[in-house]
Amino acid sequence: xxxxxxxxxxxxxxxxxxxxxxxxxxxxxxxxxxxxxxxxxxxxxxxxxxxxxxxxxxxxxxxxxxxxxxxxxxxxxxxxxxxxxxxxxxxxxxxxxxxxxxxxxxxxxxxxxxxxxxxxxxxxxxxxxxxxxxxxxxxxxxxxxxxxxxxxxxxxxxxxxxxxxxxxxxxxxxxxxxxxxxxxxxxxxxxxxxxxxxxxxxxxxxxxxxxxxxxxxxxxxxxxxxxxxxxxxxxxxxxxxxxxxxxxxxxxxxxxxxxxxxxxx
Numbered sequence: 001x002x003x004x005x006x007x008x009x010x011x012x013x014x015x016x017x018x019x020x021x022x023x024x025x026x027x028x029x030x031x032x033x034x035x036x037x038x039x040x041x042x043x044x045x046x047x048x049x050x051x052x053x054x055x056x057x058x059x060x061x062x063x064x065x066x067x068x069x070x071x072x073x074x075x076x077x078x079x080x081x082x083x084x085x086x087x088x089x090x091x092x093x094x095x096x097x098x099x100x101x102x103x104x105x106x107x108x109x110x111x112x113x114x115x116x117x118x119x120x121x122x123x124x125x126x127x128x129x130x131x132x133x134x135x136x137x138x139x140x141x142x143x144x145x146x147x148x149x150x151x152x153x154x155x156x157x158x159x160x161x162x163x164x165x166x167x168x169x170x171x172x173x174x175x176x177x178x179x180x181x182x183x184x185x186x187x188x189x190x191x192x193x194x195x196x197x198x199x200x201x202x203x204x205x206x207x208x209x210x211x212x213x214x215x216x217x218x219x220x221x222x223x224x225x226x227x228x229x230x231x232x233x234x235x236x237x238x239x240x241x242x243x244x245x246x247x248x249x250x251x252x253x254x255x256x257x258x259x260x261x262x263x264x265x
Contacts, residue, residue, distance in 0.1 A: 189204075
């Protein structure tokens with residue numbers, strides 16, 4: 001499979017940040033609890049997202065070769081005043097501009113520290129795209145509004161998630177991900193509304209040494225079917241498996257086993 005180009009990621013970050021800013025400006029209650037992240041209010045979610053963008057932007061701009069603590073990131077916490085939608089939205093937009101400007105200037109191959117399998121600006125372009133894409137979903141679900149994302153972005157978000165979980169399994173940084181093993185079991189993800197030319201099906205196979213995955217349509221122990229955006233959100237634990245439009249075929253317990261253990265570490 002081929003990931004989107006670096007500039008596509010930069011454009012999508014800009015788009016997603018603007019969509020999130022529009023939601024903040026729409027009068028949505030900033031104190032509302034985010035159902036998918038119940039320790040956060042909507043304002044906490046927005047501040048987390050903007051702070052992550054600024055942190056990644058600083059890493060890329062300075063070509064950091066080691067982690068940078070949050071307290072060294074200018075403006076990472078956001079505006080001092082709480083519940084000020086105007087100030088929060090302006091800060092979020094500036095956060096997006098900061099990281100996108102750094103990414104465009106650096107290009108995908110600039111060497112930059114990361115916690116993941118790649119150590120370049122391209123890693124952060126992809127990671128921040130999906131960071132803000134999924135957290136915008138959190139915000140939209142909090143507001144009770146419909147959510148959709150471009151098919152190429154949704155499919156790449158699933159790819160990236162599988163790569164991350166596989167990486168933390170191989171490096172031993174997440175004991176729960178280490179449990180995703182055992183021969184003879186498999187999971188199939190099937191988007192029922194894939195755009196022409198987009199292979200939006202995945203097969204995840206468990207082995208004694210962990211799991212492997214590939215794009216494709218193959219019979220599995222359990223299948224998750226539905227619109228691509230909804231499959232993405234269910235796979236990220238943002239929608240329940242029983243959500244309208246989703247269908248689980250086969251051994252549901254295996255899919256639940258995966259969802260309980262797959263994480264960043």
